[in-house]
Amino acid sequence: xxxxxxxxxxAETAAALPHASLAGLREAGRTVLARQGFPTTKVEDxxxxxxxxxxxxxxxxxxxGAPVDEPDTELVRRAQAGLDAHWxxxxxxxxxEAFSDALALPGIGVxxxxxxxxxxxxxxxxxxxxxxxxxxxxxxxxxxxxPLALLVADSATASAVTAQVRVNLAVDRGAxxxxxxxxxxxxxxxxxxxxxVELDLAADSRCDYVRLQQRATAHSQTARLxxxxxxxxxxxxxxxxxxxRLARHDLAVDIAGxxxxxxxxxxxxxxxxxxxxxxxxxxxxxxxxxxxxxYRGVLAGRARAVWNGKAIVHAGADGTDAxxxxxxLLLTEQAEVDAKPELEIYADDVKCAHxxxxxxxxxxxxxxxRTRGIGRQRARRILTRAFAATVVDSAPIAGLRETIGDAVExxxxxxxxxxxx
Amino acid sequence: MLDIKDLHAAIGGNEILRGLSLAVGAGExxxxxxxxxxxxxxxxxxxxxxxxxxxxxxxxxxxGRDLLELAPEERAREGIFLGFQYxxxxxxxxxxxxxxAAVNAKRQHEGKDEIDAFEFLKLAREKMxxxxxxxxxxxxxxxxxxxxxxxxxxEILQMAMLEPKLAVLDETDSGLDIDALKAVAEGVNAxxxxxxxxxxxxxxxxxxxxxxxxxxxxxxxxxxxxxxxKSLALExxxxxxxxxxxxxxx
Numbered sequence: 167x168x169x170x171x172x173x174x175x176x177a178e179t180a181a182a183l184p185h186a187s188l189a190g191l192r193e194a195g196r197t198v199l200a201r202q203g204f205p206t207t208k209v210e211d212x213x214x215x216x217x218x219x220x221x222x223x224x225x226x227x228x229x230x231g232a233p234v235d236e237p238d239t240e241l242v243r244r245a246q247a248g249l250d251a252h253w254x255x256x257x258x259x260x261x262x263e264a265f266s267d268a269l270a271l272p273g274i275g276v277x278x279x280x281x282x283x284x285x286x287x288x289x290x291x292x293x294x295x296x297x298x299x300x301x302x303x304x305x306x307x308x309x310x311x312x313p314l315a316l317l318v319a320d321s322a323t324a325s326a327v328t329a330q331v332r333v334n335l336a337v338d339r340g341a342x343x344x345x346x347x348x349x350x351x352x353x354x355x356x357x358x359x360x361x362x363v364e365l366d367l368a369a370d371s372r373c374d375y376v377r378l379q380q381r382a383t384a385h386s387q388t389a390r391l392x393x394x395x396x397x398x399x400x401x402x403x404x405x406x407x408x409x410x411r412l413a414r415h416d417l418a419v420d421i422a423g424x425x426x427x428x429x430x431x432x433x434x435x436x437x438x439x440x441x442x443x444x445x446x447x448x449x450x451x452x453x454x455x456x457x458x459x460x461y462r463g464v465l466a467g468r469a470r471a472v473w474n475g476k477a478i479v480h481a482g483a484d485g486t487d488a489x490x491x492x493x494x495l496l497l498t499e500q501a502e503v504d505a506k507p508e509l510e511i512y513a514d515d516v517k518c519a520h521x522x523x524x525x526x527x528x529x530x531x532x533x534x535x536r537t538r539g540i541g542r543q544r545a546r547r548i549l550t551r552a553f554a555a556t557v558v559d560s561a562p563i564a565g566l567r568e569t570i571g572d573a574v575e576x577x578x579x580x581x582x583x584x585x586x587x
Numbered sequence: 588m589l590d591i592k593d594l595h596a597a598i599g600g601n602e603i604l605r606g607l608s609l610a611v612g613a614g615e616x617x618x619x620x621x622x623x624x625x626x627x628x629x630x631x632x633x634x635x636x637x638x639x640x641x642x643x644x645x646x647x648x649x650x651g652r653d654l655l656e657l658a659p660e661e662r663a664r665e666g667i668f669l670g671f672q673y674x675x676x677x678x679x680x681x682x683x684x685x686x687x688a689a690v691n692a693k694r695q696h697e698g699k700d701e702i703d704a705f706e707f708l709k710l711a712r713e714k715m716x717x718x719x720x721x722x723x724x725x726x727x728x729x730x731x732x733x734x735x736x737x738x739x740x741x742e743i744l745q746m747a748m749l750e751p752k753l754a755v756l757d758e759t760d761s762g763l764d765i766d767a768l769k770a771v772a773e774g775v776n777a778x779x780x781x782x783x784x785x786x787x788x789x790x791x792x793x794x795x796x797x798x799x800x801x802x803x804x805x806x807x808x809x810x811x812x813x814x815x816x817k818s819l820a821l822e823x824x825x826x827x828x829x830x831x832x833x834x835x836x837x
Contacts, residue, residue, distance in 0.1 A: 534675040537635050538685065538745065539663035539692035548688070552679025552728075 169204035169221030175228040176296050182232070183299050191280040195295025202289040214472045214504050215414050215443045220328075220358040220386050224293075227328045227358075234258045234329075238321035238352045239265075245350055249569070251315035258320050259299040259329040268314060273305035283334060284364070290388050294330045294362045301332040306343045313344040313563055316363075322355035322385070331361040337399075342372040344563050349389075351381040351409075361389035367399035369423060374402050374562035378573060381409035383440065390416040395455075397423030402562035405432040406570055407442045408577040414443040419457065421449060421483075427456040431557045433574060436501075437581030438467030447476045453513065454485025462557045463494045464550060465501035466581040476508040477518065484515040492522040495553045497546075498585055546587055550578055588613045588784045589634070589654075589753055594645035595809075596633050602643070603629040605809035611753070614781040618795055618820060619788045621806030622828040627788045628672060630806070631757040634786075635669035636662050649753065663689075664696035666752030670742040670759045672788075677729040682741065685729050686711060686748050693749060714747040717777065719770045736767035743774035754778065755786045760794035772797030792824040805831050 173196055180192040204221040205212040237257035242265050246253060252268035254261065261276055268274050282303055286295035318331050337343050351357055367373055381387060387410055393401055407413050419428050434442045448457045463471045473492045494503045507520035527549050535545035554574050561567050589611040596604040603626045611617050621627050633640050636659035647654040654662065691701045712722050718740050730738050739759055746754055759771055775785060775798050787798060795817060803819040804811045812831055813819065
């Protein structure tokens with residue numbers, strides 16, 4: 167059984183989108199999507215995450231004539247307040263020029279030439295290509311002095327909405343860029359967004375990447391970040407999934423050049439009714455190269471988390487040094503985690519380690535804090551925050567650490583309040 | 588200050604304390620000695636309020652109140668401090684944060700304002716210098732990666748900052764080299780005052796060379812079987828715990 171979308175409706179909707187020059191890309195997207203359909207839980211990579219709901223929402227949206235809300239500019243202003251960055255703001259799939267000063271920088275703009283994009287890959291890549299409105303292309307030739315902020319600010323107030331976001335970012339040899347991908351949404355109607363970011367790091371280039379997902383808890387998203395690293399390139403990533411009813415993030419890192427290094431850290435917080443799924447894949451194609459990964463999750467109530475970390479050391483990738491870890495803190499018994507590290511090694515001289523844990527708050531630490539005069543509830547909060555803090559503090563863009571820390575802390579407070587802890 | 592009468596306490600259905608009575612007055616230092624398994628640590632944990640220990644009978648009065656009614660955090664705010672035998676490592680919570688939270692919890696309970704940030708740092712640095720602790724320990728995770736001696740010094744630092752009325756130190760001397768032992772003893776001695784009581788739980792007499800107790804009690808099988816002045820500790824050191832057991836059974 168596939169979750170199918172009506173192809174004729176997809177074609178009609180695509181015909182009404184801006185940039186007719188992208189028709190070829192959209193058609194290619196429809197073809198891939200029609201062939202594969204939305205992945206079902208029969209597909210290994212989607213075993214625990216059911217896209218039936220977002221497929222139904224998408225069908226209903228297409229049937230209703232693909233309505234799109236007015237952008238929630240208040241939401242945009244709030245997200246932009248107090249952060250010094252070059253902005254690109256995308257609301258329900260459209261770039262908001264008035265809020266996007268980064269469009270004035272060289273090498274950044276909405277791309278209207280279908281040939282600039284690689285062929286759609288996978289069903290969700292197909293969906294993205296089929297319905298993308300304003301794909302953004304960024305080429306960084308010289309290091310930017312401020313972070314580049316990609317703000318995805320969606321809304322669904324009048325009716326249910328789906329939106330596609332596509333950003334293709336290339337960093338030239340020796341250049342450095344800091345990227346802040348921030349996802350927010352508003353409105354009481356259903357919303358499904360499908361985000362695809364591609365990042366190509368040339369030799370000796372560097373990218374610090376922070377992703378903060380704070381969607382409304384009634385909204386869903388699937389998102390993917392594909393990264394390719396050439397020789398001596400460096401990629402430091404931190405992601406926080408805090409919102410959304412269903413949130414899936416795929417992070418794929420392709421280490422294609424010797425001496426490259428990648429750090430992939432993340433935190434997820436899920437309260438009652440939330441489902442958060444992080445899939446990562448690191449391909450070590452050559453060595454020596456290093457990858458480090460640590461994800462931490464905090465779950466409360468009937469929350470569900472999935473972490474799947476795959477590392478593949480290809481034949482000949484000698485000198486690979488790869489570590490993966492995933493730690494989960496369950497604040498209630500009903501919360502559920504499926505954590506799975508997958509290591510495939512086809513080279514000889516490698517150093518690889520992985521580990522996952524699922525546990526509760528340390529009773530000894532709770533008692534210790536209480537004997538210091540700290541009340542039980544406060545002690546629980548301190549320890550929960552501390553559990554997440556060890557990765558939050560690793561976020562690569564120093565200027566964002568406080569923003570991220572505050573967001574994580576606020577969400578932890580919310581879920582603990584929801585379960586009365 | 589502390590008045591324990593005929594205390595019976597159990598953990599997981601095993602009775603450990605079997606009719607222990609002890610009175611500690613303000614200004615006094617008492618040493619509780621005894622072989623492993625005699626109930627020394629259980630006594631310390633029952634005073635601090637560990638919920639795994641069940642008090643089955645007897646009473647514990649603290650400043651004329653029923654101590655057993657209070658949660659561990661309430662006891663702490665009322666001036667009771669337990670120095671842990673095995674201080675807990677808490678990664679992600681820095682030492683300064685814990686110290687400040689602990690000091691402020693007590694101040695709030697006493698109706699005082701929160702401690703001024705500058706004042707706090709000044710005080711913490713002073714106390715650390717006196718204990719021979721590097722100020723960088725303030726910014727490390729609580730006890731995270733600390734050596735045994737550093738952990739014990741950190742317990743004494745917390746005690747010094749909290750200025751408890753009743754300090755119970757559970758085997759604070761175990762695993763310490765002589766320098767650390769002296770530093771810890773100095774920290775304890777600095778806290779001696781007519782308003783304060785200190786209970787030292789220890790296996791060895793060694794600590795008492797540096798902290799002179801007013802009273803020494805020997806615990807065996809959950810009961811105090813002998814009490815005396817500091818000479819009892821020396822006698823015990825010489826004759827061994829077997830002597831006490833025999834004396835208790837005689």
